[in-house]
Amino acid sequence: MPPLHFACSTQFWCRHYAVSAFRGRRIGLGVARAAVVLLLFQTATAIPERLRHPFGLRSRAEVVNKLSHMPGKHLIIVRYGPAHNINFDWVYNDADIDRSKVVWARDMGAEQNAKLLAYYRDRQVWRLIVDRDTEQLFAYNPSDDGKPVQTGLAQPANH
Numbered sequence: 001m002p003p004l005h006f007a008c009s010t011q012f013w014c015r016h017y018a019v020s021a022f023r024g025r026r027i028g029l030g031v032a033r034a035a036v037v038l039l040l041f042q043t044a045t046a047i048p049e050r051l052r053h054p055f056g057l058r059s060r061a062e063v064v065n066k067l068s069h070m071p072g073k074h075l076i077i078v079r080y081g082p083a084h085n086i087n088f089d090w091v092y093n094d095a096d097i098d099r100s101k102v103v104w105a106r107d108m109g110a111e112q113n114a115k116l117l118a119y120y121r122d123r124q125v126w127r128l129i130v131d132r133d134t135e136q137l138f139a140y141n142p143s144d145d146g147k148p149v150q151t152g153l154a155q156p157a158n159h
Contacts, residue, residue, distance in 0.1 A: 059135045060090050063128065067102050075123040077116070077140060079107040081131030090130055110142065117142065 020028035067074045078090050094100040103123065105116055117125060125140035 063135070063137060064102050067126075070124075073100075073120075073123045074102045074126060075116070075120045075140075076102060076104050076126045076128050076137075077107050077113060078104060078128045078130060081129060081134075083132035084130055085132060090128065114142065 015032075020026075020031065063076070067076075091104045091106050093104055097103055103120060107113065107127070108116070127138045127140045129136045129138070
């Protein structure tokens with residue numbers, strides 16, 4: 001959402017809630033102030049992450065660069081760890097996904113992943129595990145229960 005649009009909608013909702021009442025008591029001003037405080041808190045907690053990665057996903061670009069220099073096409077199935085910052089999404093693709101050298105997908109469980117693997121059967125498949133401060137790329141193994149098969153960029157699985 002563009003910053004100006006966000007600021008205007010926040011101002012609108014704060015004004016709306018500022019005159020709200022609950023059971024005859026005016027609580028709107030407190031709700032509006034609490035919303036502003038929460039927005040400021042969320043912004044303040046995001047600043048350290050932005051300072052560590054000022055242009056966003058530096059490591060994602062490194063993964064794309066490495067795989068782009070390897071032969072063939074690639075599919076990366078991303079699994080997010082519990083401490084992953086939801087403001088940093090790894091899964092987005094070029095407009096023409098099927099012709100892209102690297103395709104990104106979220107881990108959707110064994111059944112849905114099998115459908116994805118069938119569709120992209122001509123690609124080398126990788127599993128990327130992303131958590132707060134770490135990214136690990138492994139060769140994908142469909143029978144794996146989530147434990148890494150191999151570390152680094154060695155020997156991708158062919159599907």
